[in-house]
Amino acid sequence: MDFSQYSSIQSQVDKIKEKMFSSTCDPYSFISPSAYDTAWLAMIPDPHQPLQPMFKNCLDWVLYNQNEQGFWGECDAHGMPTINCLPSTLACIVALKKWNTGGESIKKGLAFVHANTEKLIREMNKQYCGRWFAIVFPAMVELANTVVGEELVFPDSLIGVVSELFNKRQQILEKEELVDMHQNSPLLAYLEALPTSYDIDKDVILNQLSNDGSLFQSPSAIASAFMATGSKECMAYLVSLVQRYDNGVPRTYPMDEDLINLCMVNQLVRLGIAEHFVLEIEEILEQVYRNYLNQEAWPKSNSDVAAQLLKNSLAFCLLRMHGYSVSSDIFCWFLNHEDIRVQIENNHEYFSSALLNVYRATDLMFSGEDDLQEARSFSKQILEKILSVGTRDQTHLSLPNLRRVIEHELSLPWFARLDHLEHRMWIEENYSNFLWMGNIKAASTERFPCPDHNSELVRLAKQNYELRQSIYQNELEELKRWSKEWGLTDMGFGREKTTYCYFAIAASSSLPYDSNIRMMVAKSAIVITVADDFYDTEGSLIELKGLTNAIQRWDSEGLSGPCKIIFDVLDNLVTEIAAKYMQQEGCDIKHNLEDIWYETFLSWFTESMWSKTGYIPSMDEYLETGMTSIATHTQVLSASCFLDPSLPNSKLRPPQYENITKLLMIIARLLNDTQSYQKEIEEGKANFVSVYLTENPEADIEESIAYVRDILEQKKKEFLKQVLMDGFSDFSKPCKYLHLSCLKVFQMFYNSANRFDSNNIEMLQDINKAIYIPVEVGKEKQPLKPDLKPLKPVPDLYSGATSAKLKINSQYFNRPSSKHWMMRSFTTQQVSWQLASRVRFCFT
Known part of the structure; x- marks a missing residue:
């Protein structure tokens, strides 16, 4: 990776800001046109010149926006037509045929319909x-057959399927009222699609118009309403709509x-x-928050x-x-409306x-937000029902990606997700293509933003992700050299987890965390792993x-073997961190760091x-020691010094830590214990699960x-x-988010199994x-070639002398080598942490 990659990213960012965030930018420009x-x-004919269209620009849009394959309408993540393209294509054919234009486009459209x-x-x-x-x-x-004539003929093999659709339509029409308040989109919202047998009185239509002249916010329905009634209110709506959209109209307006803006x-x-749009995001959220505080600007529809x-749940999040x-x-207001809950239950899709x-x-x-717990239970129940119905009957989710999203959300807790991997999933699966908002009529999706903007954002995201990968590869190689030079990879006991440790810190946080912070946290984690294993399995009490004692006096005199190696690498690490802080802030924190390490x-x-003498501590005694031995504070506090220069003077003094740090220590310890209790019970080690059983002999392991x-x-x-x-700690936002990153790492490692000790x-x-x-997007995604095996482990993933050491395919993984000059150039461009820290995490 060279500087041109970063320059290219900055150039793309500047162009996107000009398009999407300039003062002249209309938010409605982000919504894709609806061909239908x-x-x-x-x-619609011009009232004054009936032989000409009232909105010629809409006809021109149809004429010039046909897909090369012959259809009009939405594509899926891979550029293929969706089922909704069929009615859209037929509607466009009818529009062209009505005005005797676009003969070749009509032929291509009909060919697509017949073929697909x-x-x-x-x-x-299915x-x-x-x-x-x-x-x-x-x-x-029906409309196309009327306008186009016999050109629209379905093959015999399809007649039965089409008949089934006509029968299903008839069942819906017979079952529902014209204006049914139990339906999110009553039949009148489909005015343009209702059969001619519906002799709808003009007054019925006019009585359903909103104050702005719309009919259920559906441009197609209001177009039909205007042609049926000639209403001035309808005309005003349509004129306003076309003036707002001079390049095709949206599905909802x-x-x-x-x-x-929230989307x-x-x-x-x-x-x-988000790191590239800090100020723009902050401005949008401040405006949304002002509107939220102003209830008149935040109406409930x-x-x-x-x-x-x-909108409400997204704003809250x-x-x-x-x-x-x-x-x-x-957003929890819906819980207090039984009719809305019933409506939701009856309209899953x-x-x-x-x-x-x-x-x-x-x-x-x-804590204490009981309504959120109720909302969680209710929404989970509905989502699980959606999945179960879809699996059992194969009849529910119309979006191919939506099922995978729901499954992902329900199967993996938010705390267990690492930002970097979540970003990749979002980029590759093209979830970003969709503004998940049920349409008034289609119950489908609005595309967001429009295709041009979307492709630019995905392209930027892909390049941004691969920039990070390039940086991460270089840092990991340096870290592996460091581990080997200090003898940590050849200790002869315990776990060798250099790659695991680096992966955890790199994937759990987003740039602009700089290289120094990632490397010091990763090095600390490696030392902790080796030293903890030495105390657990290798070292004698002497x-x-x-x-x-050597750590207490910070002097290696009398040490040898693994003890000497551990002390020397720790001394080097503490000295390195202290020297960097002295250079940056002019303050010596070496003794503070030594005290924290000695406590650990x-x-x-x-x-x-306890283990060697068979002593069984009380629950309080165990937790007081265990929350320290998990060593999360040892990692986050030393790194936090560089995010909050005032930290060493107030919060780096054991054991007087802030509540946020203590909570992190307790949570990490308990997460570890829930997945390691069986192994530790067998080895005779204390674990909170077993200590609880000792103090509560009537309980079983599940309790x-x-x-x-x-x-x-x-x-x-x-x-x-x-x-x-704010208000609970003096920590800066970056320090707090570093704590959160650490917790997410532990949740990921110990969510449902002990992944840290595994090579699954x-x-x-x-x-x-x-x-x-490399990231694969849309049409780039191809089946893996037989000789490419990206699931092979990178070197050193397996621990122990007998474990297999598999090499990585050089075609996939070899990258040009570079030191940290790119990382330095990256971080010098970053905006202030006070703002950047507020846009770091993927909201899941």
């Missing part, structure tokens, strides 16, 4: 025939601009490029509960994650995206006492004494684990509030994807 709705506006209808419909039947498609597609077939911020964060829930004080009432965001918002739950070594010695997990849930809620909200394929895959395997 634009075609309906193109069909059977394939698309049969593929849809998943779900949405209500919008079941109503609209038959109507467009008007839209909530706060929602558009924009959410996309930047999930793609992992009665017409579209799904859109309101999406983004604002809370960025440190704003926002109440759970912002329509609410799937909104409920997914509700569930995500509850990840940021603080050796351990000698090493502990003393806790290891205490636990070794002990449940007790520990209850503590964990409560402590994590307390911890999260300490991280996100998923762990190796995560490491390779985070550091080595």
Whole structure:
């Protein structure tokens, strides 16, 4: 990687800022045009010149925006037509035919319909025939046959399938009222698609118009309403719409601009490029927060509960994650409306995206927020039902990616997700293509932003991710050299986890954390792993006492063998960190660091004494020592000195740590104990699970684990509030987020198994994807060639002398070597930490 890669990123960022965040930029420009709705506006004749279209620019859009394959409408993540392209294509053909233009486009469109209808419909039947498609597609077939004539002929093999769709439409029409308040989109919202047998009185249509002249915010429906009634209100709406969109109209209008902006911020964060748009994101969220405080500017929509829930839950999530004080009432209001809960339960597909965001918002739950817990349980129940129905009947999710998203959200806790890998998933799966908001009629999706902007953002995100990979590869190689030079890779006992340790810190945090912080945390973690194993399995009490005393006086006299190696590498590390801090801040923190390390070594010695003498501590005694021996504070506090220069004067004095640090220490210890209790019981070591059983002999192992997990849930809620909200600690935001990164690492390692002590394929895959395997986007994604095996472990992943050492395919993983000059050039460009720290995490 050379400087040109970073320069290219900066150039892209500047262009995107000019397009998306300039003062002249219209938020509505981020919403993609709807071919279907634009075609309906193109069909409207001019009231004064009936032989000409009223909106020629809409007709021109149809004429010049046909896909090369012959269809109009949305593509999937790989550029392939979706099932909704069929009615859109038919509507566009009708619009062109009505005005006797675009003959070649009509032929291409008809060829596409004839060639792809059977394939698309049969593929849809494997998943779900949405209500919008079941109503609209038959109507467009009828309209096209009327306008186009016999050119639209389906093959015999498809007649039965098409007939089934017509029958399904008839069932819907017979079952529902024209204006059914139990439906999110009543039949009148499909006015343009209703059969001619519906003799709808003009007054019925006019009575349903909103104050702005819209009919359920649907441009296609209001186009039909205008042609049926000639209403001035309808005309005003349509003129306003076309003036706002001079390049094709959206599927829904008007839209909530706060929602558009929130989705924009959410996309930047999930793609992992928020660090480049710090000021822009801050400005948007400040405006959203002002509107939230101003209840008149934050109305609750009665017409579209799904859109309101999406907006509210997304606002809660983004604002809370960025440190704003926002109440759970912002989106939990729906819990108090039984009719809305019933509506959600009866309309799974329509609410799937909104409920997914509700569930995500509850990840940021603080202690005592019972309504958030209720919202979490309710949304989880609905999402699980969606998955189970889809699996059993193969009939529910119309979005191919949405199922995977829901499964991911329900299977892996937010605390266990590492930012870097979440960014990759979002980039590769093209989830970023979708603004998950159920459409008024389609119950599908609005694309966000428009394709040009989206492709630019994904391209930037891909390059940004690979820049990080390049930096991470160089740092990891340097770290492995360091481990080998100090003899840590050849100790002959315990776990060799150089790559694991580096992967954890690199993947759990986002730049602009600089190289110094990543390297000092990773080195500290490596030393901790080796020293902890020595105290656990290798050293005699005499050796351990000698090493502990040497650490206390910080003098290696009398040490030899592993004790000498451990002391020397630790002394070098502490000296290196202290020297860098002296150079940066002009203050000597060496003694502070020595005190923290001695406290940690003393806790290891205490636990070794318990194990070797058979002593069983009390729960309080165990936790007091165990929260220190897990050594999270040893890693985060030394690194935090560089994020908060005032730290050594107040918070680097054992054991007088801030509550946020103590909570991290307790949580990390209990997470470890829930996955290692069986092994430690067999080895005769104290563990909180076994200590609880000793003090509660009537309990069994499941009750002990449940007790520990209850503590964990409560402590994590307390911890999260300490991280996100001001007033609980004097730590700076970067320091708090470093604490959060550390907790996420431990949750990842000990979520459902002890991944730190394992070499399972998923762990190796995560490491390779985070550091080595290039990002693959959209059409780039191809099946792996037989000679490329990205799941092979990078060198040194396996511990022990007998473990296999597999080499990495050089075609995939070899990168040009460079030192830290690129990292330095990167960090000199970064914005202030006070702002950058507020956009670091992927909101999941």
